[in-house]
Structures are given as structure tokens and as C-alpha cells.
Amino acid sequence: MADIAIGAIGLGLTAADQAVSVLNFIRDFLVDATHYGDQLPTFRTRITSEIARLQLFSGYLKRATPNGGSQLSALHPVSQSAVLGLLQELEITFAAYTAYVNRHDIVALRQGYARSLEDGIERVGLESRRREVADVPSNLSQKLVWGFFAKKKIVALLKVLEDWNDRSMNLLLCELRFGSGDGGRVVPTASTEAVNATLSTASSFKTLLAERNQPVELTKLMDPAQKLEQPEPSSRVGILTTTLGGATKKRVFCEVKTFELRRRATEPSDEVKRGVQQLVRLLSHPKAREAGFQTLQCIALIRNSKNAYIFAFELPEDLFPDQKPPMTLLQILESRTIDRPSLDDRFAMARSLVKTVAQFHSVDWLHKSIRSENVLFGYRNGRLDYRRPLLVGFEFSRDEKDRSTMERDDRLDRNIYRHPDRQGEPEKRFNALHDIYSLGVVLLELGLWRVAVGFEQEYQSMEAEQIMHSLVEHSQDRLPHYMGEEYTGAVLACLSGSLVSAGGPGLTDAERLELNLALVSNVLEKIRWMDL
Structure with missing residues (x-):
């Protein structure tokens, strides 16, 4: 049953590629569609955005996983059924357009559409606005009059596609967060090795955080044995001195996070403490930079006044040698x-x-x-x-x-x-x-x-x-x-x-x-x- 579903989805992915071709064709066809007026750039931008979303979804399903299979095979069975239904819908929506576009040249279509518009202008009595256009087969103009590329038709098609992409992205979101895949590294169809590496790095940073399940205890980072000296009030570089286990001094980069105390309170609210703890959890991970999250590592949190914390970030010797x-x-x-x-x-x-x-x-x-x-x-x-x-x-x-x-x-x-x-x-x-x-x-x-x-x-x-x-x-x-x-x-x-x-x-x-x-x-x- 699963093999049949996967085969059907494979055919569906072909339909997705065909839909992308049709959308590119429509976007190019509308490059000088004057009857769209000032809305033309907006329509073409919307079409471009939906093409990108469709390619991302299709590319995710096609991508190979580390175990040699495809992301498709790693989907939860319920997600597989949902994908199959979505792709069948897409195939039906674009079937007529696919057949039509495959049979015609875009230049001839533009000429034919221009002719059909001119004919319409003449019929409503606006003879003075008629201009000469290239001769095209009458049956082509006839087909265009049927409305394949009429504004109303394209608007309706775009609305259907936006709804389809919304549902596919929601499915992708659920699969990334709750599914049984290999970490949810999404790769666009047209991506390169560099982008693959980028997305893998982003995923590895998320994995690092997921592995560090124990919350950071503020008391450990706020060790009273630590003292911070800043050379001058405006400086963002200070000296962190720790006496625990022997006196040590480190140059640190400092950031001040202020907060408001509630009336008669001497400690920040639970909400403030929770936000600080979550932020420290992100910024104190020792391997974050190796995973591609390019920032400094937070090594201390200091309460420097009644309503402020100082985040102290290590300035590693490999990046800042000789006190630079x-x-x-x-x-x-x-x-x-x-x-x-x-x-x-x-x-x-x-x-x-x-x-x-x-x-x-x-x-x-x-x-x-x-x-x-x-x-x-x-x-x-x-x-x-x-x-x-x-x-x-x-x-x-x-x-x-x-x-x-x-x-x-x-x-x-x-x-x-x-x-x-x-x-x-x-x-x-x-x-x-x-x-x-x-x-x-x-x-x-x-x-x-x-x-x-x-x-x-x-x-x-x-x-x-x-x-x-x-x-x-x-x-x-x-x-x-x-x-x-x-x-x-x-x-x-x-x-x-x-x-x-x-x-x-x-x-x-x-x-x-x-x-x-x-x-x-x-x-x-x-x-x-x-x-x-």
C-alpha cells in the first residue's frame, strides 16, 4: 500500500513540476498585459511567490535523506496520504492549462490575446482606440476569448494556488515539528551545495539546543565570586574576574539588559527571569559558533544594579589575540x-x-x-x-x-x-x-x-x-x-x-x-x- 502511495506521489510531483512551468508561462505572458493596469506588478509578484512556495514543497519531498531514501519515504503515513491528496488536487487544477500551454507558443498567444482584446474594444464602440496587431489564426483568438488568460480567470487560479500552498506549508510545518523525518532540513529544488550546507548548519544549531534539555540555572552564571570591571562607562569591553578555583581574568564583551521592577519589588518578575534564562540558554552554548550561529558565547550574567543585567561574552583568543x-x-x-x-x-x-x-x-x-x-x-x-x-x-x-x-x-x-x-x-x-x-x-x-x-x-x-x-x-x-x-x-x-x-x-x-x-x-x- 505504501509503495503504491509513493508511486502515486511520484506522479504527483511531476504534476507539481508541470504546474511550475505553467505558472512561469503565465507570469511571462503577463509581462505587458495592459488590461491589468496598475495591478500587474502585484499579480506577477504574487505568482512568483507562489512558484517559490510550490518549489520548496516539491523540493522537500524529493530531497534525499542520510539513510539513502527520500524525504517522501520518511513522512508519517498520515502525512503521505495528505500529500497524495494535495498533489492530486494540483494536477486537476492545472490539467487544462498544462495541455494548453504545451501546444502553443507564448509569442503567438500574446499576439492572439492582443487581437481578441482589440476585437472586444471594437464591439463596444471604441473604434478610435483600435490598433493594428499581427495576424494570428482565428481559432487561437477564439480559444483565448474562452478566458484561459483573462484577468478574472487568473485571479481565481491564483487564489486556489495560494490556498493550496498554505495547506502544503501547514503540512510541512507539522511534519518538521512533529513528524518522524530526519530533522526537517528543507532544501529548495534549485538549491546548490552551499545552500544545502547552510540549511544543514541551521538544523544542527536547532539540534544542539534540543539536546541541551536542562535549563540554564541563573545562579551558576551569576556566581557571586565573579566581578566585572569596565574600563569606562561607554565601553563594551570589560574584565571578568573569577576567584572560584583560583583567580582568573578574562576579557569580555558586555551587553546591558534593563528591566522595570514592579512597585515595591526588589527582584525582577518571573516573566523577566524566564526571558533572561531562555536567552542565556541560546547564547551560552559552547558549540553554537561551530554550528554556524556566528556570535560570541555568554559566560556570565551579572546583576550590576537594581534594574539591569549584564551579559558577559567571552572574547576568544583565536579571534582577538594580543588584547586586540x-x-x-x-x-x-x-x-x-x-x-x-x-x-x-x-x-x-x-x-x-x-x-x-x-x-x-x-x-x-x-x-x-x-x-x-x-x-x-x-x-x-x-x-x-x-x-x-x-x-x-x-x-x-x-x-x-x-x-x-x-x-x-x-x-x-x-x-x-x-x-x-x-x-x-x-x-x-x-x-x-x-x-x-x-x-x-x-x-x-x-x-x-x-x-x-x-x-x-x-x-x-x-x-x-x-x-x-x-x-x-x-x-x-x-x-x-x-x-x-x-x-x-x-x-x-x-x-x-x-x-x-x-x-x-x-x-x-x-x-x-x-x-x-x-x-x-x-x-x-x-x-x-x-x-x-
């Missing part, structure tokens, strides 16, 4: 004396940051402070190691399910990285799309090798939406020259919020999964230079 200080991307961009990275280095830097953000999101956490001052660099062979950027600045990070803070901050040098929805007194709950917007601004800075706040002198007087449009314009006008069209497309995908179509103020589980997959397929895959 960490350098932020902001410092490097503003410097006139530090050597610029090569183009290869900038592409590698961008890819590493995207991977790290994708991994952080994969465990349902939000960073909330992605900006150039929170990207650190160590050293290799006495020079800055641009290929291993370290993401820091986790003091506002939280689990995506936790309550979002709405504090006001009007600093332009920070607002420039924030989505307009999160500037001033934010009214919308922070979600992963806001993180990705910030990532897009940093990627733009890497591409132009200039601090974003310096792009325009008028930013201080601009509204948030105007600043966003300015960043988009700088991406469109300047990035292609320096980084190419693919990189530009990746940055615009981050800034536009087009990686997922969210239906509400927050993201559903399915939308979060779809967004992280899109971050890999539509951003990471586009950031390539030569053999990177």
Missing part, C-alpha cells in the same frame, strides 16, 4: 584608515549575516537590534577577519511568542535600521519581517560601503516612510553597479517585506516557516560572487 579590541561594522565603515574588504569578503560577510539571522529565527527568536554597530569582527593573521562577522546586541531579543515592547526611541542612527512600523511609538507588534528589514539596511551598507544614515542629509527631517523609500531608491539606483542585480534583488526583498504575505499584525507558524525558507531561497541564494 573587537571592531564593529559601524566603526569600520566610518574609518578612513582601516583597509576596505575585497568584493569577495563583502559577499562572504553578507552571506554569513543572513545565515545567522535565519538560524536565530529558526528557533523562534527575534533579534530586534540588527544594525552595523552590532556586527563585530575579530582578527586572522593580524588583519580584520571580514569573512566571520559576529552578530551581537541581544539585549532586546525575545522569544517571538513573548510580549513585544513598545518603548519610544527617536535616535536617527538607530531608526534608520528600523521598519517604519517600529519607529517613534510603535503601534505594531515586532515580528521577523522587521528584523529582516533591518538586515536589508545592513546589506545595503555592505554593498555601498557607507553608513546608511549618511546617504542623505535630509533624513533628520524626513518621515519614516520617506526614509524607507529613500533606502529603496539607493538600492535600485546604486547597488547594481557595485554588487550586481542578484544582490540588489536580495536587498530589495528584505526592504519591501515581500518574502511572505502576512495576513495579520503577527505571523502564524506557517508564515514564520515560509519566511525563513524564503530568506534562504530569495536572499541567501542571491548573494553570490564567483565560487562563493
